[in-house]
Amino acid sequence: MAKKLLITYALWAMGGPLGLHHIYLGRDSHALLWILTFGGFGIGWAREFFRIPSYVSEANHEAERAQVRHPRATPPPPVGLIRFAGQICVGIYFGSVALISLSSLSFFYFLVLPLSVGAGVHLVSSVGQQTSDLQKTLITCIITSSIFYGSNLSPLPISIAASVTAAQHNTFKPLRPEPLGGGFYEESWRKMLEIILNEYSKKEMEALKILSLPEEASLEEVTRSYRELAKVWHPDHNPKRQAEAQQMFIQIQEAYEILLDRHKTRRKK
CATH class of the missing domain: 1.10.287.110 (DnaJ domain)
Structure with a gap:
């Protein structure tokens, strides 16, 4: 079913900071990002007033392409400055929240901090039609966290390193046959959970x-x-x-x- 511009604007006005319009358009990652950052700290939500028409058009074209199962075009999409800056900011935000609330955990700098920053960076890199390599982003976070082990400023270098890695492996999401299709979203977080469990298991074996x-x-x-x-x-x-x-x-x-x-x-x- 084609998405309506008027409905999208209404949802943006009533619950934009909670991502209601993104849920309606099937932009799963964008909706989750808005829920966790309350509309990109309000700035992103206000900026979207001018971008909603392109979001609606993108959602409708995506549904049409999925129905005829055309392959996604190559080469990979360029990473915009706003997306890259957003990856760094949200990565720092997620890392800072983890630093405040979970730093007492013994494996904090080995797993919790890098995975928190990596989750924020990957969430921004997956907004819209684009995504990146989750596993490589998380590995970069874990390596960088070990270099800056124990520093309260470590979310910054970890987020920068993860954002560079995400930009290097930027690609289009696979086409989905259903408009809302949460398959990609679910797969990404399932994969992240597997990586977390595997990494923690490795730490236990080393211990x-x-x-x-x-x-x-x-x-x-x-x-x-x-x-x-x-x-x-x-x-x-x-x-x-x-x-x-x-x-x-x-x-x-x-x-x-x-x-x-x-x-x-x-x-x-």
Whole structure:
């Protein structure tokens, strides 16, 4: 069914900051972005007054192309300055919110912060007909976060690096046979969840390896191994190789915290 310009403007006026007009037009990622940032902090919502006609036209043409199943044109679309700046701003915003509310988690800088920033950057890169490579964007975030580990300013460089990566892998979304089709949106977030679980699983396996423990080690075994290794690698006990001991001691502490969190989670379940 063709989308109506008048209906779109009405939805924009009544619930634009919540993305109602984007939901109507089938712009899933744009709608979610507006919900999480309240209409792009109000600025994006106001700017859309002049862009709504092109959104409606785009939605109707998209439906027509999907019905005849024409392949998407190449080469990949250019990344505009506003989109790129939006990726950086929303990435910083998501990262700052995570920094304020979740920084106490032991694996915060390894997973929570980079994945939060990556989610914001990917959400903006997926607005409209464009998208990017989610996995490469998240990997860039994780690598950059490890470089700026512990810094309260790290959301900025992580967001910039992720935005550059997203721009390098910018492409068109696949055509969808249904106007609203949430398939792409669902697939993107399902893939993100898989990446999060896989990365956390890797951290657990590394932690078990550092503490020389089997996969199903009990909390008592984890604690015992941690205390023994902490004594062996304490910097005060290794005056001749303090740098190596300090590094190992930190790794042992981080491994213990990761495994401790795993057991706490299992107990809650």
